[in-house]
Amino acid sequence: MVFSFFRSGDKAMDEVEDRIHQMLIDGRNVYDTAMEAVFGGGKSKKAKAAVKGADNEINVAQRDVRRALLVHASVAPATDVAEVLSYMSVIKDVERIGDYSKNLYDLARYGVNFETADDRDELAKYRDLVGQLISDAAATFQTRDTQGAEALVAKAGGFLDDYDSHVKAAYRSDGSPDVAVARALYYRFLKRITAHVMNFLTALALPLDQLDYYDEPNLDS
Amino acid sequence: MNNRSSSSAKNYFPAPIRTLAVIGLLYLFLGGVKLLESGIKGLGSDFTDALFGNVSNPLVGLFVGSLATVLVQSSSVTTATIVGLVASGVVPVDSAVPMIMGANIGTTVTNTLVSLANLRNREDFKRAFAAATMHDFFNVMTVAVLLPVELLTGVLARTAAGIAGLFAGRSDLGGSFNSPIKSAVGWLATGVRDSIEGLFASTKALGVALVVLGILLILATLTLITKNMRVLVADRIERTMNAALAKSGLTGLAVGLLVTVAVQSSSITTSILIPLVASGVLLVRNAYPITLGANIGTTITALLAALGAGAVDGLTIAIVHTLFNVVGILLIYPWPATRYLPVRLAEALAEVATRHRSLALVYVFGVFVAIPAIGVIVL
Numbered sequence: 001m002v003f004s005f006f007r008s009g010d011k012a013m014d015e016v017e018d019r020i021h022q023m024l025i026d027g028r029n030v031y032d033t034a035m036e037a038v039f040g041g042g043k044s045k046k047a048k049a050a051v052k053g054a055d056n057e058i059n060v061a062q063r064d065v066r067r068a069l070l071v072h073a074s075v076a077p078a079t080d081v082a083e084v085l086s087y088m089s090v091i092k093d094v095e096r097i098g099d100y101s102k103n104l105y106d107l108a109r110y111g112v113n114f115e116t117a118d119d120r121d122e123l124a125k126y127r128d129l130v131g132q133l134i135s136d137a138a139a140t141f142q143t144r145d146t147q148g149a150e151a152l153v154a155k156a157g158g159f160l161d162d163y164d165s166h167v168k169a170a171y172r173s174d175g176s177p178d179v180a181v182a183r184a185l186y187y188r189f190l191k192r193i194t195a196h197v198m199n200f201l202t203a204l205a206l207p208l209d210q211l212d213y214y215d216e217p218n219l220d221s
Numbered sequence: 222m223n224n225r226s227s228s229s230a231k232n233y234f235p236a237p238i239r240t241l242a243v244i245g246l247l248y249l250f251l252g253g254v255k256l257l258e259s260g261i262k263g264l265g266s267d268f269t270d271a272l273f274g275n276v277s278n279p280l281v282g283l284f285v286g287s288l289a290t291v292l293v294q295s296s297s298v299t300t301a302t303i304v305g306l307v308a309s310g311v312v313p314v315d316s317a318v319p320m321i322m323g324a325n326i327g328t329t330v331t332n333t334l335v336s337l338a339n340l341r342n343r344e345d346f347k348r349a350f351a352a353a354t355m356h357d358f359f360n361v362m363t364v365a366v367l368l369p370v371e372l373l374t375g376v377l378a379r380t381a382a383g384i385a386g387l388f389a390g391r392s393d394l395g396g397s398f399n400s401p402i403k404s405a406v407g408w409l410a411t412g413v414r415d416s417i418e419g420l421f422a423s424t425k426a427l428g429v430a431l432v433v434l435g436i437l438l439i440l441a442t443l444t445l446i447t448k449n450m451r452v453l454v455a456d457r458i459e460r461t462m463n464a465a466l467a468k469s470g471l472t473g474l475a476v477g478l479l480v481t482v483a484v485q486s487s488s489i490t491t492s493i494l495i496p497l498v499a500s501g502v503l504l505v506r507n508a509y510p511i512t513l514g515a516n517i518g519t520t521i522t523a524l525l526a527a528l529g530a531g532a533v534d535g536l537t538i539a540i541v542h543t544l545f546n547v548v549g550i551l552l553i554y555p556w557p558a559t560r561y562l563p564v565r566l567a568e569a570l571a572e573v574a575t576r577h578r579s580l581a582l583v584y585v586f587g588v589f590v591a592i593p594a595i596g597v598i599v600l
Binding site (some may be wrong): 010012015067068070071072073075076152 | 451454455456458459460462463466492494495496497500502
C-alpha cells in the first residue's frame, strides 16, 4: 500500500484505461457464458456463478475506476480533463454490457433454448455479431484507434434497425407467446448491448460534448 | 482518448530535466536561506532588535508565524525563514518556537479555502469543511497544550537542542557545524554578496537587499520545487491515494508523510483530500491521519534549510518543528478519548457552517486574518 509510492509503473491514467479494457474483456466473457446457456447449455450452478461473479467484478471495477478518476482529477486537476469526464460517463456503458448479459442468461433460467429453434441460425448470427463487436471495441480502445472506433460505430449502427424489425416480428407473431417473448427480449437485450458499446466507442471517436450521440450526422465531421 | 495528448501537453518537460531542475532549485533554496541569514547579520543589532524585539512575547510570535504563513500560503516558506532568522542569531530559539507553532496553524488556511469551493452543495460542503477544519482544530489543540508546556519547561527546545547537538557533533547552542551542503551553499551566498556589494552605500542597505533577495529566492524556489515535484510524483501520489482511500490509521499517516515530503507542501496534500472527501469517496475520519502525516512531512523543509544554514540553533528550531508535530500526534491520536476530538469538533462546526454559510467566511477571516492581525497590533 504505502510501498506503492516507491513502485515505478504505468501512468495513473494508463492504469485506469487498462482497467476499462479489462472490464470490456470481462463483459465479453459474461456475454459468452450467457449465450452458451441460451444456446443449449441451459442453466447450471457453474454458469450462474460465472455470470454473477464476472458481473460483480465489472461492478467493482466500475466503482474503482470512478474513484481513480476522482483521485486523478484531485491530484492533477489541469490534466486529462476530457478523459476524466468521458471515462466517467462511458464507464456506465461498459458496466451495462455485463448487466444485459446477465439478463440474457436469465432467458436460459426461464427455460429458453435457441439451439433447437427453427430460426437458430438467425439468432446465432446476431449473437456472433454482438460478441465480435464487444471484442473489437476492446481492441480498438486498447490501441486508441479513433478511425477504427468510427468504423465500428458505423458498422454497429447498420444492424440496430434489424433488432427493431425482429422485435416487431415477435410482437406480430401468431406463434406461442413464450417463443415470441423470448425473441423480443433477446433482440431487445442485444440492441441495448450494441447501443452501449456504441456509446462507449463515441468516447474514442467523438468530441466530449458529442458523447452518446452516435446516431446524429456529426460522426464524419 | 483522442485528445489525451493535447490535454497533457503542459507536462512538456521530461522527468530527468525536471529532476535536475528540482536539484538545482533545492540548491538555490538553501542559498536563499543562507542569503537571508547573511543579510540579517548585516542589518545590525539596533535594527533587528526593533524589528524582531516583539516576538519575544510568545503570543506575538504565535500570531506572526500564523499571519506570515497565511500571507505567503506556505508554512515551508515561513519555517525556512524562521530557520534563517534563528541561524543568524537575531531570533533566539525560545522566541522562535511559538512562531513555528503559529506557522502550523496558518498553513491550514489553504485547504479551508479550498473547501469553500463546495459552498454551492450543502452535503459536499459539510464534508469538505469538516475535513479542512479538523486540521485547524488539531493544530490549535496541539498548540493549546504544547505552548504553555513549552513556556513552562522548554522541553521541546531542550530536547531539540540535544538532538541537534548529536547531529552537529557539538552541544553548544549558538555554534555552527560544517557539512558539504553548507560549504556549497556558502559559496553561492558569498558570490552573490560580493557581486552586489558595490551597489550599496551602507552595510545596512546591503543587508536589506540580501534579506529581500533571500526571501524572494526561498518563496520562488519552494513554489517551483513544489510544482515540479507535483508533476514528477503525480502518478505515485495517485497510486498511493487510491490504495489509501479505504484505509485509516498508520497507513494514512505514512501516506500523508510520504506525499508531503515528496511535494514539499502539506497544503498540497491536504488540499488534494478536500474534493475526495467532498464527493464522499474518502471519509473524513480516513482523511484525518493523512492530514496528520502531512503535518510531520512538512517539517522536512525546515530541516533542509537548517542543513544549508549550518548553525546549531537553526537545526534546533527545525527539529523543534518536527518534535512539535510528532508529540502533538502522540498526545492526541493514540488515545480513544481524544483521537477523534478534532474530527468531532470540525464536524460540529461544519454542521453550523452548512446552515449559516456566511459563518464559514467569518470563521476563515476571523481565525486566520483578524485574530492574528489584532494580536500582533495590540500585543
